[in-house]
Amino acid sequence: MVTMSDVARVAKVSATTVSHVINKSRKVNPETEKAVRDAIEVTGYAADGIARSLRTGRSHTLGLAMTAISNTYFGDVVHAFERTAAARGYSLILTDTHDTPERERRALRDLLSHRVDGIVLAPSAAPEAAYAQLTRRKVPLVLIDRVPPKPLPRVDAVGVENVEPIARLVEHLVVTHGHIRIGMLAPQAGIITTVERVAGFRIGLERAGLDPDTAPLEYGGESFEQTTASLNSMLGLPKPPTALVLGNNLVTVAAIAALRKRHLTPPQIATVSFDDFPWADSFRPRLTTMSQPVDEIGAMAVQLLLERIENPGTEPRQVRLEPTFMVRESCGCPPDDLS
């Protein structure tokens, strides 16, 4: 490996000077500078980020800890995150929390040991240990996807609005399409977003004069099979729902598959779902959905984190982005004008 001393020797200057020309951290004679730059060229020197980090305490690295399977998030959010971070000169370390408290702890420990300058975390259903771990080390932290409820912890967070958009979906089912037996297939129980979406479901029902307590509600999202089983148990009811609220993209794909098996393709049974798909317009059934602004979420997470890093004293912010209502045909609604 070629180090700064090697460059210094070739350029016949001190390592200090080399460091300063690289970092532009003090004035140096143009001739000297040229000698140094030439020496760098000749030796093929590349700065060692590790040594630099040890010395400065900053790694120019951001940690992203989330689960890879749930949510549409993974691919798109990671992509947006990497792009935004790279644009600001930061690299990305990725770890999978598997949405379990134990793996979450491990993921954060790994991130911490790499001395990341900040962490973006999609908290598991029981993130207390993780929070403690993080606050003890005072690492800048931004929560993503799941924004903690009311007695707000002092932490930055970015996520999407869930309650009203789901209520809006229910309203669509009731008001526009006249359904009165509406069921919900929710994502993994315990996760904050699930709690909020179920709340939105109940609120939507109430507003429509329907009874939330008698409305069919099942939790899926653990696996394809478990989701399928949940849906089937709902459909096996004496009076099965005529319309379905699907709580996220994972649940949606499993549900459509299960419905197909029962020869119940939307809009034969009406569905609305959270999360959109890039291919939603090209393939049938064309699903009516709430589309999350995944790119903005990833970019905003980086944005909040960098601001926190640069300005640790400021008040934490919670950002709620708005999903977009995509009306298509899974409720039987508009004429199929695109096919």
Place this chain on the structure above:
Amino acid sequence: MVTMSDVARVAKVSATTVSHVINKSRKVNPETEKAVRDAIEVTGYAADGIARSLRTGRSHTLGLAMTAISNTYFGDVVHAFERTAAARGYSLILTDTHDTPERERRALRDLLSHRVDGIVLAPSAAPEAAYAQLTRRKVPLVLIDRVPPKPLPRVDAVGVENVEPIARLVEHLVVTHGHIRIGMLAPQAGIITTVERVAGFRIGLERAGLDPDTAPLEYGGESFEQTTASLNSMLGLPKPPTALVLGNNLVTVAAIAALRKRHLTPPQIATVSFDDFPWADSFRPRLTTMSQPVDEIGAMAVQLLLERIENPGTEPRQVRLEPTFMVRESCGCPPDDLS
């Protein structure tokens, strides 16, 4: 920050002993060990990976450099990669090459500055500079997705078989379904996989007694719009093809959308495509595809890389995984027995 010296002070031993306890690198008296472990507990000490890396020269970090937009790869491969790496005690740094030589260089420079123990790279269309950069630094390297052609460079690589599977797709079109005017919408020109898939297309045509030189062939994959334009120009031919080979998942989604606009839903026009979708069975048209084993590809990349790291002297290996032929209905073939 709490360091090893702090722990040592609390445990009333030397830092050396603390280090040895942590790394189990030499025998230490059970009592001493307990004292150290207690001190670690009390102080909440966590090892500093940066300092450790500087000293040992190993970062326990793997770099993954690929483009996030092209290919089905991104999400799934990254996921499999992270899982396999984590299981072996390695973290993952992710960088986007944007499939351009310039960004590729930058991505690798970043990885190198983080002193990753090895790099997995999906090479751009002109990766020479990247190779030079890497071999100069002697970083263990594995190529992913795109396996370099014949005069094999001395480098590990993992990818999927392209030529024969695409030829097989063409055969399906000709032999099973009697098409003789077959066009191909290929992915981004220049990429090795594209070259191979186009070669497979031509070979398939030849075997069927068709003339490859007069067969319509367009390159897409740059963007949704560009892909759409390519397809439309092919469909605008005096004698447009009655069957289409779609070169990857990106091209496929754009193509189906464009076909829809022309009221040409498969199997009205026959299509076969490379890359499968998790939702392929639930949504119409149900596409006949070649499905890549994305999980295995990601896992194998890590596997090859770790073997190279542990055993630098061995002969490089090129691994070609087999895609799976998923016969569905986009050629009008089997009765719709699943709907």
Place this chain on the structure above:
DNA sequence: TTGTATGCGTTATCAG
């Protein structure tokens, strides 16, 4: 305008 000395937190060498 430039150089010397020191230390970041860890592990390896050597000595006890």
Place this chain on the structure above:
DNA sequence: CTGATAACGCATACAA
């Protein structure tokens, strides 16, 4: 079985 010491490659306080 344990400890003192040096070194990894760099950035900075201080000195010249």
